[in-house]
Amino acid sequence: MAKSKATTVAAYLKELPADRRRDIAKVRAVIKKNLPAGFRETMNWGMISYEIPLSTYSSTYNKQPLAYVALAAQKDFNTLYLMSAYTGKGLLTKLRTGFEKAGKKLDIGKSCIHFTSADELPLDTIGDVVASMPMREWISIFEASRRK
Numbered sequence: 001m002a003k004s005k006a007t008t009v010a011a012y013l014k015e016l017p018a019d020r021r022r023d024i025a026k027v028r029a030v031i032k033k034n035l036p037a038g039f040r041e042t043m044n045w046g047m048i049s050y051e052i053p054l055s056t057y058s059s060t061y062n063k064q065p066l067a068y069v070a071l072a073a074q075k076d077f078n079t080l081y082l083m084s085a086y087t088g089k090g091l092l093t094k095l096r097t098g099f100e101k102a103g104k105k106l107d108i109g110k111s112c113i114h115f116t117s118a119d120e121l122p123l124d125t126i127g128d129v130v131a132s133m134p135m136r137e138w139i140s141i142f143e144a145s146r147r148k
Contacts (some may be wrong), residue, residue, distance in 0.1 A: 031069055031126075069083070081112045082095070082130070084138065
């Protein structure tokens with residue numbers, strides 16, 4: 001699927017084929033269950049985005065809400081963006097270890113994990129990584145990255 005023009009998560013899910021919808025919904029449920037307080041689910045960048053609303057934090061470099069996690073159905077695979085895994089807090093190691101312990105192959109790019117089925121993911125580890133970063137800490141990490 002190309003970048004979606006859907007304006008709501010429900011509309012986005014509705015435009016997906018049933019099998020892709022099922023996998024995205026399964027990962028989405030894990031994200032929502034583990035999402036720290038203050039982040040909101042919305043559509044942004046043509047995908048499901050979990051971000052800090054501008055009404056809470058508006059000092060972003062691009063005048064867009066500060067993204068934390070995103071989930072998308074791409075043309076040939078699904079993608080889970082876990083930006084927090086690259087903070088140097090050991091979350092990337094936790095992610096790699098979770099995949100290894102579950103006997104699953106990690107197909108990772110720059111802050112994204114590619115998967116064709118939710119069954120390819122250690123969902124408990126994904127939930128732990130999502131839950132690991134309180135909103136204020138995510139803002140602090142963002143602000144420190146902009147000072148460099």
